[in-house]
Amino acid sequence: MISKPEFESKQIVFVLLNEGEKIAFSNDNIIVKDKDGKIRHQSTCYRLFMLCLIGNISITNAVFKAARKFCFLIVLMSSSMKTYEMLGGRMEGNVILRRKQYAYSGLELAKHLLKNKVENSRQLLMAERNKSEDVKLSIARLDEFVTRIRSYTGELSGLLGLEGLSAREYFKCYYRDIEWKGRKPRIKCDFINSTLDIGYTILFNYIDALLNAFGFDTYCGVLHREFYMRKSLVCDLVEPFRSLIDMQVRKSVNLKQCQPEDFTNRNGAFLLKWENNGKYIGFLMQPILQKKVEIFMYVQSYYRAFMKGKKAEEFPVFVVR
Template identity: 45%
Template sequence: LQEIMGTEGVASKHYFSAVFEEHNWNARRPRVKHDMANCLLDIGYSLLFNLVHGLIELYGFDAYVGVLHRQFYHRKSLVCDLVEPFRPIIDSTLRKALNLGQCHTADFSVAQGQYFIVGKKAAPYIQLFIKNLLEYREELFLYIQSYYRAFMREKAVSEFPFVNFEK
């Protein structure tokens, strides 16, 4: 498990550097909103997390029992596992918004080196993320449904669903 997590960390570092290379990217630091991009990623990932959590609740899963993400106090580990394939929706939404000049540092407050956005200033960003997540609502639903069916039928890991964004 530690080896997999280490590999994921290295891959993540290279991935984010490539995706946001044109935007003075330093590093992905969840919960430490040291720049506008990390703050917005946290917002987008929170929206995705809650959407996936709602879907797994429909199927009666215990959100706290994960596969790769292990049980940790108050962490919905299964949700953490199942959001992973859909994170690129948030990443590409943010990258596009940055490229189009739709993100403005003036919308954010900075306190103790961390970026914050609240109220009406946050609304356009939230709407943008939700709009793009809902474009993949069917893929999200079918993925969770397929996961449920594979789980209930005790399928081999190789028979669990994977995400294919090709349309």
């Protein structure tokens, strides 16, 4: 199982692939060659944690063997940066952990994760320099949601309802100075929603890779319960960290790094142009890389708390800064 000192030296690599390019393994290195056979990218397997390949590519058998041997994950993504497969190194056979996952049925961990998410949303609003009355009102309402979540004793569906209401309150306030139609996941009705989707996907893949490194069944969650082919536990542990992407997207819009012209509008959906993928990965990865070790430590602490059967209040908390 990976330790903090080992993880600190690991890399997350994104490769944007052009037509005819191939990926191969040679001398403990992953190599990307263009259609003429020239080396375009090279990474040592000893430092890889996650290799994200965007676009169509030809992969040799040796690459999959290398991923297993050196325990790094290969994430295959479409040109629109939607993940369609994850291959390679995983921590397998952690039977005790998975038995504990399958035996858990309470709501306390779900409340803990959701409370952490809402508190971070509140923190972003608190960081506003000039707080209007609308901002102050939204902060007060988020405080109420935290209190309601903490004391909640009903069914899971009601808890998810509180999550939706708190998110609506937060989003309408946080992006109030930008052209904003409200948060509409996966619909991509404007460039901000589309950018948020891309950022959350990158974050999702990173959390997924970390959970696999500890041997979790990523389909077995505590807030998002079992649903066919949904990685519910990854959805759970993404929640406290969504604020990192929210903060970066607003910053990038204000800095004109993120603009409507970077997208094509196809049947009402804003789709990022291929030539802009590198730029968007660059700025959306910034907060994740800045907090890379902190996120790792969170997942490690979550694993240890789960294995020891600790109370929900003893599980880790991520505080956005």
